[in-house]
Amino acid sequence: MISFSEIASSVHQWLNSHLSPAWVLTVEMVIVGVAAIALFALLGLVLVIMERKVAAYMQIRLGPNRVGPKGMLQSTADTVKLLVKEGITPAGADKFMFNLAPFIAMITAMLLLAPLGFAKDFQIWDLNIGVLYVTAVSSLSVIAILMAGWSSNNKYSLLGAMRSGAQIVSYELSAGLAIMTIVVLTGSLQLSEIVESQRNGWWIFKGHLPALIAFVIFIIAVTAETNRAPFDLAEAESELTAGFHTEYSGMKFALFFLAEYINVFTVCAIGATLFLGGWMPFHIGNWEGFNHVMDYIPSSIWFFGKTFFLIFVIMWFRWTFPRLRIDQLLDLEWKYLLPISMFNIILVTVIAIYHLHG
Amino acid sequence: MYSTTEHIGVNELGDMIINVGPQHPATHGVLHLVITLNGETVKKVEPHLGYIHRSIEKMCESLSYRQFIYSTSRMDYLSSHINNHGCALAVEKGLQVEIPARAEVIRVLMGELTRVASHILWWGALAMDIGAFTPFFHAFREREMINEIMEETCGARLTMNYMVPGGVMFDLHPNFHKRVKALLQQFKDKLDEYDELVTYNTIFINRTKGVGFISAEDAISYGMSGPSARASGVSCDIRKIYPYGMYDKVQFDEVLLQEGDTYARYLVRMQEIRQSLSIIEQLIDNIPEGDFQAKTKAVLKLPKGEYYSRVETARGEFGVYIVSEGGMTPYRIKFRSPGFSNLSALDHMTRGSKIGDLVATMGSLDLVIPDIDR
Amino acid sequence: MFIVDYIKSIYGAMKSMGTGMKRTAYYFTHHKEIITEQYPDNRDTLVLPERFRGEVVMTHTEQNEHRCTGCTACELACPNGTIKIVTKFDISPEGKKKKAVDKFIYHLELCTMCNLCIEACPTNAIKMAQSFEHSVFDRSQLTKVLNQPGSKLEEGVE
Incomplete structure (x- = not known):
């Protein structure tokens, strides 16, 4: 069975035998860059079609079914349309910031990809402060939204951007604290070590109640952080038409759109890594046969399966719930999520001190 | 300005x-x-x-009494049938014709079906205003059934033009009874789903409770009517106070709530769907035999005078005021549309609230813009 | 007790959201509930009720005879000026002049399908057809002459 790590190491060996170490690094960086962009493009297409299909089935519709087999090429066609569409910059806009914002949104989404472990021993950059890096970089996305909202010179955009600012700044806290629970249990900030610590059981199972609470809070907080319904106040199309990207069109709009989906993917991947064991297969105690079968499934499938499950949950939220109001959104964070996660972190510290976890 | x-x-x-x-x-x-x-x-x-002002009132002055009824379907297109009913009543008042019992029942049945369709669509649209998309599509499933009934009997889905002075244009379609029974059964199953999806949802309750409050006094002074006013405790159901058609012979309750907020307006409309369905249930098995249209002259002429009739549309009180000089066309027509007065209260209701509340309140008023502008 | 209320409110919120999610999950997994109609594909099986009002047509018999006497009752009944009837004078075998329809002009672009013309027609010459796909690229095509060329008045219709 060919695994991603084997491919990676063979490519590395082949390059080392032909080039000097400096060139090896350069070539590998280029390969990673191309692979990341390819993954993004693919993910964008897949997630858009997935969202549309999920929405359609929940709304007793068929969804896209004309382009390609069962409409699977619909998002490709849409992307082509957006690529050839004119990207208008409004006359009153701050042109430099207006054109820069979508790229910042995209770059922050891309940066988050670095520490993710896609499969066994297959990681772009296994840095020792992975969790810290993730929390730090993910909060950068608000800058892009604020920039877009401010520079559009549109009042709807401005309102959307301001909402988004308040929202992301507050939900960072509980998302961070939820991640902290796992850091406390593992004792490491390195994502590969966190995955390794779940070899004998995922944290959501062996972390007792605190891990479960942290997981629920994490899912709610990241839904808010990625501006997805029911927390999509930055867009809120029935209130602010399209919020911060009202004035964007063509590929600049598509970049925001793509960045949203990539953000959803990365936060779900982080959720899967922290709580659901990343690429670790599902094991039950001493059932040797069962565990063996589970081991046989490639680790990348495990990783993507868990991630897409979480993505589905977030889409499920979107197509079920009404939107919150801005003050209720902040209420939820400061009066419910934050106190609970603070209490939760005390609980988990007690568990960690007395080694009650497995 | x-x-x-x-x-x-x-x-x-x-x-x-x-x-x-x-x-x-x-x-x-x-x-x-x-x-x-x-x-x-x-x-x-x-x-x-x-x-979207099309000067329907002025247009009606050059149309005959048979013709002008169709143009009122274009005002409040969601309760077009009830609008037509109001016009037909005003003309019949002038003509002094006796409406056959069968026609009366058909009119009320169709009116209540229209009301249910309108409220269902409103339910989906309000949920969409508040940010939930799925209810909108679920609402269309039931509305489609009503539209099919309309299509089969009246020949059109939305602007039916089924009313003529003296009765209705066609007799009921043979399938009508069967289809309405199926509709009643469908609603029995699905109304609880509506509650699951929206009514009891915490986010929805938080978004609507205490939002867009209006007191009974203010509702009266702004001239509000219909479910929006009844949510503030103003008893204003024309079907109860000035019964027309069959409404004095059927059992139904006027839904009154005292809270006056968006959630109360929501609950009033949801209750009204149930009341309308119960009216349909009472009438569907008791449609009297007979003519569906009274004999009228080919050219209608109203005696000189003024005629006023009012009906309860899905949005509130709809009034038709006709001044006749004795000719073939009305001298002056004035429509009292519910949406206009309901909209006028919006400023009072939303001052000091958030943008999201404004959208929710506006949604709960059930505004139909062609009805406001005419 | 504050804490009890706090926990109760969280529990209630979770429960209400859960019921909503259960409902959407039901529809997500039960695909037979889908109500989409694949419209242009189901044209062949599409059944419109016989009363559906799509456009006004004039019925012609196999001998190319219609029942329109040119009385202009429909023209008068129409609220929009959709119908315009051009009359001519036929010479009957007895040598008497008789008013008859020359052109029954129907403006589909003005028609609101209110059915008043059909109600007004004393001879049942016109009726509503169920066709509803009226889009054309040139609006002059929407102005139609309903009586077929060379058609005559049916015997016995006055």
Whole structure:
């Protein structure tokens, strides 16, 4: 069975035998860059079609079914349309910031990809402060939204951007604290070590109640952080038409759109890594046969399966719930999520001190 | 009208002025609201009308008494049948014709079906205003059944033009009974789903409870009517106070709530769906045999005088005022449409609330813009 | 007790959201509930009720005879000026002049399908057809002459 790590190491060996170490690094960086962009493009297409299909089935519709087999090429066609569409910059806009914002949104989404472990021993950059890096970089996305909202010179955009600012700044806290629970249990900030610590059981199972609470809070907080319904106040199309990207069109709009989906993917991947064991297969105690079968499934499938499950949950939220109001959104964070996660972190510290976890 | 600093969108006090509409997802049409905002807080709402004014009243002055009825379907297109009923009643008042019992029952049945269809669509649209998309599509499933009934019996889905002075245009379709029974069964199953999806949802309750409050006194002084006023405790159901058609012979309750907020308006309409279904249930098995149309002359002439009739549409009280000089066409026609007065209370209801509340309140008023502008 | 209320409110919120999610999950997994109609594909099986009002047509018999006497009752009944009847004078075998329809002009672009013309027609010459796909690229095509060329008045219709 060919695994991603084997491919990676063979490519590395082949390059080392032909080039000097400096060139090896350069070539590998280029390969990673191309692979990341390819993954993004693919993910964008897949997630858009997935969202549309999920929405359609929940709304007793068929969804896209004309382009390609069962409409699977619909998002490709849409992307082509957006690529050839004119990207208008409004006359009153701050042109430099207006054109820069979508790229910042995209770059922050891309940066988050670095520490993710896609499969066994297959990681772009296994840095020792992975969790810290993730929390730090993910909060950068608000800058892009604020920039877009401010520079559009549109009042709807401005309102959307301001909402988004308040929202992301507050939900960072509980998302961070939820991640902290796992850091406390593992004792490491390195994502590969966190995955390794779940070899004998995922944290959501062996972390007792605190891990479960942290997981629920994490899912709610990241839904808010990625501006997805029911927390999509930055867009809120029935209130602010399209919020911060009202004035964007063509590929600049598509970049925001793509960045949203990539953000959803990365936060779900982080959720899967922290709580659901990343690429670790599902094991039950001493059932040797069962565990063996589970081991046989490639680790990348495990990783993507868990991630897409979480993505589905977030889409499920979107197509079920009404939107919150801005003050209720902040209420939820400061009066419910934050106190609970603070209490939760005390609980988990007690568990960690007395080694009650497995 | 517009302040001098309108072009930069900030008034003298530093408040932001936003144009919501005429093209905006929350206005359900070409309504234009000029909103003064202090951050997220709404300070003033100023509706600007006239984007879809077609001067239906003036147009009606050159149409005969048979012809003008169809144009009222284009006002409140969601309760077009009830609008037509009001016009037919006014003309019949002048003609002094006796309506056959069968025609009366058919009229009421169709009117209640229209009301249910209108409320169902409103339910989906309100949920969409508040941010939930799925209910909108679920609402269309039941509405489609009603539209099919209409299509089969009346020949059209929305602007039916089924009323003629003296009765209805056609007899009921043979399938009508069967289809209405199926519809009643469908609603029995699905109304609970509506509650699961929206009514008991915490986010929905939080978004609507205490939002857009209006007291009974204010509701009366703004001339509000229909479910929006009944949510404030104003008893104003024309079907109860001035019964027309069959309404004095059927059992139903006027739904009254005292809270006066968006959630109360929501509950009133949901209850009204159940009341309308019970009216349909009472009448569907007791449609009397007989003519569906009274004999009238080919050219109708109303005696000189003034005629007024009022009906309860899905949105409130709809009045038709006809002044006749004795000729073939009315001398003057005035329609009292419920949406106009309901919209006028919007400013009072939303001052000091957030933008999201404004959208929710506007949704709960069930505005149909062609009805406001006429 | 504050804490009890706090926990109760969280529990209630979770429960209400859960019921909503259960409902959407039901529809997500039960695909037979889908109500989409694949419209242009189901044209062949599409059944419109016989009363559906799509456009006004004039019925012709196999001998190319219609029942329109040219009485202009429909023209008078129409609220929009959709119908315009051009009359001519036929010479009957007895040598008497008789008013008859020359052109029954129907403006589909003005028609609101209110059915008043059909109600007004004393001879049942016109009726509503169920066709509803009226889009054309040139609006002059929407102005139709309903009586077929060379058609005559049916015997016995006055």
